[in-house]
Amino acid sequence: MASPIRLKDHERDARVVRARIWVGALLVLILVSVLFARLYHLQVTQYEHHSTLSESNRVHLLSIPPSRGLIFDRNGKIIADNRASFSLTLTRERAGSDWPTLLDDVVEVLALTPSERRLFEKRVRQGRRPFEPVPFIFNLTEEQIARIAVNQYRLPGIEVQANLVRYYPFKEHFAHSVGYVGRINEQELKQLDPVNYSGTHHIGKTGIEYFYEDQLHGEVGYEEVETNARGRVMRVLKRTDPTPGADLHLYMDADLQEVAEQALGGRRGAVVAIEPSTGGILALVSQPGYDPNLFVTGISFGAYAELRDSIDRPLFNRVLRGSYPPGSTIKPIVALAGLDSGVITPQSRVFDPGFYKLPNVKHLYRNWNRTGDGWVDVNMAIYRSNDTYFYDLAHKLGIDRLADYMKAFGLGQRVSVDLSREESEGLVPSRQWKRAVRNQSWYPGETLIAGIGQGYMLSTPMQLAQATAVLANRGQWVRPRMVRTLQDQALVVDDTPPDVSIKDPQNWDRVIAGMENVLHFPRGTAYRVGSTAAYRMAGKSGTAQVVAIRQGEKYDRTKINERHRDHALFIAFAPVDAPRIAVAVMVENGESGSGVAAPVVKKIIDAWLLNAEGQVKETTGKVEYFPPPPPVEEAHAQ
Template sequence: MPQPIRIKDHERDARLVRKRVVVGAVAIVSLIGVLIARLYFLQVIQYDYHSTLSENNRVHVQPIPPSRGLIYDRNGVIIADNRPSFSLTMTRERSGKDWLQLLDVIVEVLALSPDDRRLFEKRMRQGRRPFEPVPILFELSEEQIALIAVNQFRLPGVEVIAQLVRHYPQGEHFAHSVGYVGRINEAELKKLDPINYSGTHHIGKTGIERFYEPELHGSVGYEEVETNARGRISRVLKRTDPQPGKDIHLSMDIGLQQAAEAALAGKRGAIVALDPANGDVLAMVSLPSFDPNLFVTGIGLSAYAELRDSIDRPLFNRVLRGLYPPGSTIKPAVAAAGLDAGVVTGDTRVFDPGYFQLPNYDHKYRNWNRTGDGWVNLEMAIMRSNDTYFYELAHRLGVDRLGLYLGRFGIGQKVSLDMFEESPGLMPSREWKRARYRQAWYPGETLILGIGQGYMQTTPLQLAQVAALIANKGKWNRPHLAKDIDGVAPQDLVRPPELQLPSPMADIQLRDPKSWQQVSNGMQQVMHGARGTARKVGESAVYRIAGKSGTAQVVAIKQGEKYDRSKVQERHRDHALFIAFAPADNPKIAVAVMIENGESGSGVAAPIVKKVMDAWLLGPDGQLKPEFRSPADVSGKPMSAQP
C-alpha cells in the first residue's frame, strides 16, 4: 500500500537553521575573541619578551679572541710568535640534528682517515659553549679550502675561518723553557674565566707559556653581528676590540743556548747557565729535546707515542724535574757550612789514609783515591775532592746542622721565580726518614750526605744556584726566565693572590765573610791547581774559573769493590756533574752541567762547562769581552799560569 506523502514543515526548518546560525556565530565570535586575546597577550603583555627573542635571533654577540703575546730572547730574537692559519670549524646548533653524519660527510669530502674522524668527534664532544664554533681541523691547504667551498651546500654549520696559531720558529731550542700551547681540555675549561676565554681554543701547557698565561693571553673583545635565517653574518653592528697579550723578553740568549746544545750534543743531560748578579737564566738545555710545534694544533697518536715511549725521554725536563745525587758538587756548600759553624777552619787538617771510619765501627767509607792524600786542609780537600775530609766534616756538623745549612743554599726546595714545573728535590732529615721508612737516622748516612750521596736529590737548576750563591757571596737572586713583561720586571707584576710569585729568599750571612773566598780559592784550585781534578780543562782558560766536579752513583757498589765500567750497563753508569763560575774574581756566569751516565765529572762535564763559558765570556779575538774584564785580568795570558 503506498505511503502517505509527508508535507514539509518550513517553519520548523527555519527555526533549525536560525539555531545553527546562532550557534555558529557564537562559536566564531568566541574563537575570534580567543584569537584577539592571544594576540593581545603576545603583542602587548609579552611585547618586551618576544621583541628580545626576535632581536637575539637576528643579532648575536660574538667574542673576538685576543692575539697572544710574543716571546723574545734577551736580544729581541723571536722565540714564539703567531702566524695566520685556516681552520675548519663546526657549530653543532647550526649543523642539523645528525651532526655525527655531518662529520662523515666532511671526512668523505676531504678524503681523511678514520683516525681523523674519531679525533673530530672527540673535539666536538669536549665541553664548549652554545653556538660556539669548534675547530676540528687546522692548517687547511688551498685544495681543502676549495673542496669545502664547492660542497658548502652539504655542510650546514661548517665554516673555514682564518685565525692566528702559535708558532715556534726556533723549534727544539727552547722547548723545555718556553714550553708550548695546546687545545683547552675540559678540566681547564671549568677553571678558566668563561668570558675572557670566549673564542679562545688554546692555552699554555708548559714552561713560560703556562706560567705567564694571564699576561700572554690578553683580554677578549666582542662584536654585535646581524645574521640571516641561516645564521650567516650579514653586517657588524658594534665592535669592541680585544686587548692583545703582553710581550715577554726572556733573559736567555739564543747564541749561548745554541752553543750549550752543541756542547752537549749526542748526550743525555742538562745545562743551566745563570748570571749570579741578578738571577737571569742565560741558557737552559735539556737533551734530547722535541719540537713544540707538534703540540699546538694537536699531535698525532703515533707521533706522541714515539715521544712518550722513547727510552731517552725527550719530553722530560731534566733541568727542572730531573733528580740526581749531587755528588761532590755539593762539597763547596758543605765547606761553607763547616766554616760558618766553626767545626773547621781553613787551616784544619785531616789525615786521609784512603778511607774514613767512625769511632767504634769497622766499616770503611772509601775515598775515591784509594791510596789517600795524606794530610789535607780545606782548600786541598776541595781541590782534590777528598772524600775523607768531607766525611769528617759532615760527622762534625751532624745531619741537623748540615740540613739547615744546605737548605739555605736551596737544597730541598724550589729556587726559581717563574718555573712552575720545578721539583723541590730532597734534603733528607731524621724526621723525613722516620716518616718515610719508619727507621732511625744512622751516623753513616750523615757521612755520605757530606759527599752528595745517599738520599739527597737535587736538580741541575739547584746546583747552578749553589754555584751562583758562592760566586755572589751568599746574595740570593731567584733564577728566572722572564726578564721583562712589556717593560715590567717579573718581580713587579701585579697578579691575583693565587698566582703570586714566590717570595725572596734570605741571603746567606756567614759569620766571617772571608769564608766565601776560602771556598772560592779551593774551587779555583780544582781548575788551576797542580793537583786539581779538572786542571787539564783549566790549563787553556784565558780567565780564572772556580769549579767543582761531581760523580754520582746510579747503582750501589759493594764494600771493598772498585767501580768497573766494563761490568756496568751503560744506563747504570755514574752520572757526571760539574758546577763552576767565572771569572773567579768578577763572576759573570755560573754554570751547572749534568750528563746522565757520563761517568766523569772532570773528564766529561768540565770541558762542556768551559765551552759554555767561552761562548759567553770570550769575544772573536779569543779574549774576555771588554764588559767582562777586571783590572786583575792578564790579557792574552792563560789564567792558569798566574800565581
C-alpha cells in the same frame, strides 16, 4: 482510526533559528575576542620579548679571541710566534643532529682516511660551549679550502676560519723552558673563565706558556653580526676589538742556548746558566728534547707514543724534574758549614790514607783516590775533592746541622720564580725526615755519605745552579727567573729567601779560593780545563753513583751497563771577582765530572764572556786566591 494531521508551527521554528543564530554569533564573538586578546598579548604585552627573540635569530654575538702575546729572548729574537692558519670548524647546532654524516661528507670531499675521520669526531665531541665553532682540521691547504668552497652548499655548519696558531721557530731548543700550548681539554674547560676564553681553543700546557697564561692570553673581543636563515654572516653590526696578550722578554740568550746544546754533544743531560746579579736564566737545556710544534694543533697517537716510550725520555725535563745525587758539587757548601759553625778552621787538617773509619766500626769509607792525599786542609780538600776530609767534617757537623746549611742555599726546595710549578723539590735528608718517611733511626754512616752528596740526598740541576749563584754572590739570594720584562714592565719578585749570613765573611773567600784552585792549580781536579781559560773561574766537579759498588770493589766501567754508569756533574761561576754567569751541568752516565761535564761548562762560559778575538769583553781585574798547601804525591783525579 486515522492519526490527526500536525500543523507546522512557524513561530516556534523561527524562535529556534533565532536562538541558534545568537549562539553562533556569540561563539564567533568569543573566538574573535580570544584572537584579538592573543594578538594583543603577543604584539603589545610581550613585544620586547618576541622582538628580542626575532632579533636573536637574525643577530648573533660572536667572540673574537685575542692574539697571544709573543715571547722574545734578551736580544729580541722571537722564540714563540703566531702564524696565520686556516682551520675547518663545525658548529653542531647549525649542522643538526646528523652532524656525524656531515663529517663523512667532509672526509669524502677532502679524500681523507678513516683514522682521521675518527680523530675529527673525537675533537668535535669534546667539551665546548653552545653555538661555538669547533675546529677539527688545522693548517688547511689552498686545495682543501677550494674543495670546501665548491661543496659548501652540502656542508651546513662547516666553515673555514682564519686564525693565528702558535709557532716555535727554534723547535726543540726551547721546548723545556718556554714550553708549548695545546688544545683545551674538558677538565681545563671547566676551570677557565667561560667568557674570556670563548673562541679560544688553546692554552699554555708547560713552561713559560703555562705559568704566564693569564698575561699571554689577553682579553676577548666581540662582534654583533647579522646572519641569514642558513647562519651565514651577512654583515657586521658592531665590533669590540680584543686586547692582545702581553709580550714576554726573557733573560735567555738563543745563541748561548745553542752553544750549550752543542757543548753537550747529543748526550743525555742538563745545563742551567744563571746571571748571578739578576737571577736571570741565560740558558736552560734538557737533552734530548722534542719539537713543541707537534703539540699545538694536536699530536698524532703514533708520534706521541714514540716520544713517550723512548728510552731517552725526551719529554722528561731533566733541569726541573730530574732528581740526582749532587755528589761532590756540594763540598764547598759543606766546607763553609764547617768553617761557619766552628767545627773546623782554615788550618784544620785531616790525614787521608785513602779511607775513613768511624770509631769502633770496621767498614771503610773510601776516598776516590785509593792511595790517599796525606795531610789535607780545607782548601786542598776542595780542589782535590778529598772524600776522607768531608767524611770527617760531615761526622763532626751532624746531619741536622748539615741539612740546615744545604737548605739555606736552596737545596731541597723549589727555587725558581716562574718555573716552580714544574720543579721538583729534591731531597735534603735529616733525622726527622727519615723517622717520618721510613720510620727508621738515622745512622752515623748515612751522615758521612750525605757529606759527599750521596745516599738519600737528591737535587735538581736548577737547584745546583742556584746554589752556585749564591756562592758567587757571597750569600746573596736572587731567585732564578725566566722573564725579564712583561710588556716592557720589569717583574718584581718579593718572596726571595733570606741571604746566607755567616759569622766571618772571609770564609766566603776561603771556600771560593778552593773552588778556584779546582781549575787553576795544577793538582786541581779540573786543571786541564781551567788552565786554558782567559779568565779566572771557580768550580767544583762531582760524580754521582747510579748503582752501588760493594765494599772493597773498584769501579770498572767495562762491567757496567752504559745507563748504569755514574753521572758527571760540574758547577762553576766566572769571573771570580765579579761573577757574571753561574753554570751547572749534569751529564747522565758521563762518569767524570772534571773530564766530561767541566769542558761543557767552559764552552758555555767562554761563549758568554769572550769576544770574537777570544778576549774577555770586560776587564775583571786581578784575582787573589789562597795558596795551596805543600804538594804531595800526584794522583789521578776523576
